[in-house]
Amino acid sequence: MSSAKLILGSSSPRRQELLKQVHLPFFIRKPNIDESQVTTQDPVEKVKQLAIRKSQALPLQDEKEVILTADTVVSYQQQIFEKPISKEAAFHMISTLSGKTHEVYTGVMIRSTEKERVFVERSEVTFWPLSREEIEWYVTTKDPYDKAGAYGIQSLGAMFVKSIRGDYATIVGLPISRVVRELKGFSVLPV
Numbered sequence: 001m002s003s004a005k006l007i008l009g010s011s012s013p014r015r016q017e018l019l020k021q022v023h024l025p026f027f028i029r030k031p032n033i034d035e036s037q038v039t040t041q042d043p044v045e046k047v048k049q050l051a052i053r054k055s056q057a058l059p060l061q062d063e064k065e066v067i068l069t070a071d072t073v074v075s076y077q078q079q080i081f082e083k084p085i086s087k088e089a090a091f092h093m094i095s096t097l098s099g100k101t102h103e104v105y106t107g108v109m110i111r112s113t114e115k116e117r118v119f120v121e122r123s124e125v126t127f128w129p130l131s132r133e134e135i136e137w138y139v140t141t142k143d144p145y146d147k148a149g150a151y152g153i154q155s156l157g158a159m160f161v162k163s164i165r166g167d168y169a170t171i172v173g174l175p176i177s178r179v180v181r182e183l184k185g186f187s188v189l190p191v
């Protein structure tokens, strides 16, 4: 029996869904950080540093707590795409990714009073070649704006995806199978 208490340090509804999917009970605490302070252009470093900062923004309240935080970015040819700040930015991101293969990186930090783990998972996504009209229409929907790379593979953006390589959940924002395995080391188990 686990006496550990899992805290998801995230406001992402997708991360909550993925934990529910594997029957991990959790509480939510939302980190408030200034993401612009992490300026590295290396996607692995970026998601690692952001997951760490989100974790550090949430103090551990007792020795039973285990805090889980994550960050996701899209990367294509030395460019990092986070959440688009405008319709134009979303249009630019999807146009750049059209017909090409890009990477999605999710960094994760798990932390208790006793120990911590930080790791990064990577998946590849190939988009079909998209028409200008298709992209113009997509950016008028709500789908792109709260998601790295301006698309949701689990929502409307699914229609752009020709193939993926790696864990689907890494693209959605939390590599859940790896997370389950790592959480065992913190005595957090599915119930």
Ligand SMILES: Cc1cn([C@H]2C[C@H](O)[C@@H](COP(=O)(O)OP(=O)(O)OP(=O)(O)O)O2)c(=O)[nH]c1=O
Pocket (backbone or CB within 6 Å): 009, 010, 011, 012, 013, 014, 015, 030, 031, 054, 070, 071, 072, 073, 074, 083, 104, 146, 147, 148, 149, 151, 152, 153, 154, 157, 171, 172, 173
């Ligand atoms: C590529 C891709 C990203 N995303 C999402 C996952 C993340 O929620 C989001 C990237 O932003 P993040 O900054 O990683 O996370 P967040 O701001 O949504 O939540 P928090 O910092 O509170 O944990 O993009 C999808 O939902 N589907 C996709 O296909």
